[in-house]
Amino acid sequence: MRNLWRVLAVDIAAPLAALAALVMIGIVLGWPVWWVSVCSIMGLLIVQSMVVNFVLARRDSVTLGTDDDGPGLRLAAVALTTAALVAAVLVGYTRWTLPDRALTSDSAEVVRIATSASEATATFSPRDPTSSIDRAAAMMAPEQAATFKNQFGQATADLARKNITAQATTISAGVEAIGPAAASVAVIMRGTQNAPGQPPSRAVLALRVTLSNEGGHWLVFDVSPINAG
Amino acid sequence: MPSAEGDAAAVEGDAAAAEVPAGPVFSGYGIASAVLAAISVAAIVLAALIWSGHHRDVQERSYQSRVLQTAVEWTGVLINMNKDTVDAGLIKLRDGTVGELNADFESVVKPYREVVRTLQSRTTGQIESVAIESVHHDLDTEPGSPPPSTPPPLPPSIVARTDTVLVVATSVSENVGNKPQTVRWNLRLAVADVDGKLLISRLESMR
Numbered sequence: 001m002r003n004l005w006r007v008l009a010v011d012i013a014a015p016l017a018a019l020a021a022l023v024m025i026g027i028v029l030g031w032p033v034w035w036v037s038v039c040s041i042m043g044l045l046i047v048q049s050m051v052v053n054f055v056l057a058r059r060d061s062v063t064l065g066t067d068d069d070g071p072g073l074r075l076a077a078v079a080l081t082t083a084a085l086v087a088a089v090l091v092g093y094t095r096w097t098l099p100d101r102a103l104t105s106d107s108a109e110v111v112r113i114a115t116s117a118s119e120a121t122a123t124f125s126p127r128d129p130t131s132s133i134d135r136a137a138a139m140m141a142p143e144q145a146a147t148f149k150n151q152f153g154q155a156t157a158d159l160a161r162k163n164i165t166a167q168a169t170t171i172s173a174g175v176e177a178i179g180p181a182a183a184s185v186a187v188i189m190r191g192t193q194n195a196p197g198q199p200p201s202r203a204v205l206a207l208r209v210t211l212s213n214e215g216g217h218w219l220v221f222d223v224s225p226i227n228a229g
Numbered sequence: 230m231p232s233a234e235g236d237a238a239a240v241e242g243d244a245a246a247a248e249v250p251a252g253p254v255f256s257g258y259g260i261a262s263a264v265l266a267a268i269s270v271a272a273i274v275l276a277a278l279i280w281s282g283h284h285r286d287v288q289e290r291s292y293q294s295r296v297l298q299t300a301v302e303w304t305g306v307l308i309n310m311n312k313d314t315v316d317a318g319l320i321k322l323r324d325g326t327v328g329e330l331n332a333d334f335e336s337v338v339k340p341y342r343e344v345v346r347t348l349q350s351r352t353t354g355q356i357e358s359v360a361i362e363s364v365h366h367d368l369d370t371e372p373g374s375p376p377p378s379t380p381p382p383l384p385p386s387i388v389a390r391t392d393t394v395l396v397v398a399t400s401v402s403e404n405v406g407n408k409p410q411t412v413r414w415n416l417r418l419a420v421a422d423v424d425g426k427l428l429i430s431r432l433e434s435m436r
Contacts, residue, residue, distance in 0.1 A: 009266070017273065024276060071258035075265075082265040085272035092279040100286045111363050169368055171435050172417060174360030174395045186358045186395055188415050188435050190368055204415050204436055206397045208358060226357045227399045227413050 003066045010065030010074060011053055014081040015046050021084035028088075028095045099180070106183065107175050110218050113139055114185035114209035115170045117220045121152075122168035122191050122205060126160045140220045141212070148223075165194040168205065176208070183218070185209045186226060293392070296420045297359050299325075299427040300394035308354025308400040308414060315345045327388075327421055327428035354400030354414075362393040362417065389422040391430060 022039045029035050057063040064074055120136035133152050137145035159166070168191040176184040189205045206226040211218045303325045310318045319342060323334045330337070345352075398414040419431035 014269075017269065021272075021276070024280070071256060071262075075258045075262050078262045078265045078269070082269045082272070085269050085276065089272045089275045089279065092276060092283070096283040097279050100283060103286075107363065115364055170364060170366055171368055172362050172366075172393075172395050173364040174362040176358055176360045186360045186397060188395065188397070190436075204413075206358070206413075206415055226397045 006065035007063055010077065011050075011057075011063045014077060015050050018046055018081045018084040019043055021081075021088035024088045025091050028091050102180070103178065106180075106213070106218070107178055110178065110183040110185055110211050111173050111175060113211060113218055113220065115173050115187055118187040118189060118205075118207045118209055118223060119168050119170060121207075121223050122166060122189060124156060124159050124164065124166040126163050126165060129156050129160045136220070136223075141214065144219075144221060163196050167192050167194075171204070181213050182221075183211045183213075185211065292422075293361055295427060296361065296392045296394060299420055300396055300418045300429070301356055301359055303418065303429050304356060304396045304398055304414070304416060305354070308356075308398050308412075309352060310345055311351045312345055315342055325429055327423055328430045330429060330431055350402045350404045352400050352402045352412075354398055354412075356396060356398045358395070358397040360395045362395045365393065365417075387423060388430070391419050391421045394418045394420055 022042055026035050026039050053064050064070070064077060067074070117136050117139045120132045120139075123132040125131070133149060133156065137149055140148060168189040171188045171190055173185060173187040176186050178184070185208070187207045187209060189207065191203050191205045192200050193203075194200045207223055208226045209223050210221045212221045213219075303322065306318050306321050306325075319338055322338075323331065326334060344350075394417070396414065396416045396418060398416070400412045400414065402410045402412060404410065415435040417431075417433040417435060418429050420427050421430040
């Protein structure tokens with residue numbers, strides 16, 4: 001009975017697990033040429049040793065798993081299997097799990113930044129003309145922030161003179177496209193403008209916010225209307 | 230390609246390997262083998278988790294692109310209707326809907342059809358942006374007031390899941406005798422999965 005377990009574990013399961021690990025590494029890496037080569041060599045060696053083990057077992061009635069005189073060889077076989085499996089886990093974790101997680105958290109992060117940046121660009125209070133512009137600029141890369149401030153500086157002066165209040169609230173937002181380094185978010189807002197002596201005017205604003213990932217931080221690259229015609 | 234089931238079989242095998250050296254004699258080799266076997270079993274379990282987790286993520290992404298594709302095709306018909314194609318277009322749109330929207334479809338689009346016919350308009354539309362909605366605020370409800378009476382959602386036995394898609398589009402209508410008119414569409418579409426078929430279950434214009 002004990003011998004049967006040894007055969008199943010060491011002679012059959014271990015080499016199959018090692019082969020599976022090699023194939024999994026290949027799938028995770030997308031089968032680059034060097035791994036196709038390494039994998040076929042190692043796979044061939046594993047299959048070869050299984051054949052040798054089987055032939056010798058027929059002759060001597062003892063296998064790698066059941067040979068009490070060869071514990072060192074058995075340990076080496078188990079160690080190689082373990083190494084292959086651990087390598088497969090490490091490769092899978094770094095190439096699959098980590099990027100998948102980053103994509104999920106980045107998606108939430110870019111939408112959060114994009115909505116607050118869009119709301120800030122469409123919000124204006126004559127009592128505090130620069131506060132929302134500063135808020136939006138703080139989410140941008142320095143270069144874009146300077147351009148943005150210049151563009152809006154004149155417009156805000158005009159709004160302040162007419163004593164107009166503008167406010168925007170996000171209705172809906174979603175990620176259009178995202179990669180590790182760049183993202184594009186669509187934001188639909190309701191903008192309300194109040195001018196003294198006039199009824200408030202309401203409009204739906206559709207903005208596209210592009211962001212880039214600079215050293216782990218998402219910064220707003222551009223905010224532009226989607227369907228300005 | 231080895232499946233997770235194949236790995237699971239190997240788990241049992243390797244677990245047995247852990248018991249092998251635990252026989253009458255504990256040699257150094259035996260203990261080392263047992264430790265390695267335990268590590269192997271753990272590695273197989275982790276590999277199976279990584280594999281299935283990634284598989285799920287990939288499937289989710291391809292499902293989302295199918296949802297976006299469905300919304301784009303449906304909206305494409307909606308914003309590209311001419312007086313000659315309005316009937317065929319509306320039938321196509323209706324076939325792509327489910328639930329409340331499908332039941333009320335005729336009454337919803339009747340005025341629209343009349344307008345297209347009488348104005349003899351030619352409309353060319355273009356989709357500007359499409360995204361799976363991840364943030365939504367209902368601005369028409371006052372804070373503290375009861376939630377608005379939304380149509381009851383479709384029962385889960387029919388609809389596996391529903392995603393909301395955000396579509397921004399522009400269409401230009403050329404009416405006989407008038408100058409071209411630009412229409413901006415800011416739409417929220419609910420895309421429902423009905424037996425593997427993606428159908429539009431709600432259409433809402435954001436204003």
